[in-house]
Amino acid sequence: MDKSRLEAFTDGVIAIIITVMVLELHxxxxxxxxxLLGTWHQFVVYLASFVTVAVYWHSHHYLFSRVQTVSRATLWLNTMFLLALSFFPFATAWVGDxxxxxxxxxxLYGVVLLIADVVFTLMVASILRNGANPILTTTLRKSEWSITGNVVAIGVGWIWPPLTLIIDVLILTNWLLPDRLLLRKDNQK
Structure with a gap:
């Protein structure tokens, strides 16, 4: 199956998710x-969620820029990934309130992030099984590291709940920092 419809659908759903998140700001x-300062916590969690969804979108875009076709399994995993992301507005609003x-x-916020990471990781693995460029194993490793970090964030959140969000935001730095190997491969094109 051609990847263009999957990418267009994903872009549209993510745009809606981000729009719904901002509508939840009170x-x-x-x-x-x-x-205004009394609502600072809403802005903090909104900003964290916006950056998280944006990082997912960038990662998704990067991933599918290296894929020519998608399998049925990848298509379903992408749909499940969007389902997980669609819970971000609810979780964001609840934490903000x-x-x-x-x-x-x-x-719940940590679990939503964990589910999104697990499904994204399964999607990367599916793409690799279908013969994608092995360079994407770097993305798979980052995804696996994120899952581990999310489990830790949920665990330590029992000690002090804000640690869940703090650790989840720190995990984003793993995705914001470019991988030198991938940059080197991009420059060879």
């Missing part, structure tokens, strides 16, 4: 700076 109760210190909303 207007402050009041008309002064103090009222609880001042970042409630256990269950933070744990």
């Amino acid at each position: 207007v402050p109760h009041g008309d002064d700076l103090h009222a 609880t001042n970042l210190i409630a256990l269950v909303p933070e744990q």
Whole structure:
């Protein structure tokens, strides 16, 4: 199957997810700076979620730029990946409404991220099984590292709930820093 329809559908769904997340930001109760500052936690979790979804979109774009066709399994895994991402607006809004210190909303946020990482990892593995460039094994390793980090984030969140979000944001640096091997391969094109 040609990859263009999968990419277009994914781009559209991710754009909607980001739009819904911003719609969940609540207007402050009041008309002064103090009222605005009272909603700081909503902006923090929104920013973390926006960057997370953006990193997923960039990673997805990079992944499929190295693929010519997609298998049925990859198509279904991509659909499951979008399902996982579609829970970000709900989890973001719930954490934002609880001042970042409630256990269950933070744990749910971590679980949503963990599920998205697991499905993304399965999708990368499926693409590699279908004969994609072995350079994508670097992406697979990053995904596996992210899963481990998410499990740790959920675990330590039981000690202090904000650690779940803090560690999940730190995991993003793994994806924001470019891999030298991949950059070297990109320059050879």
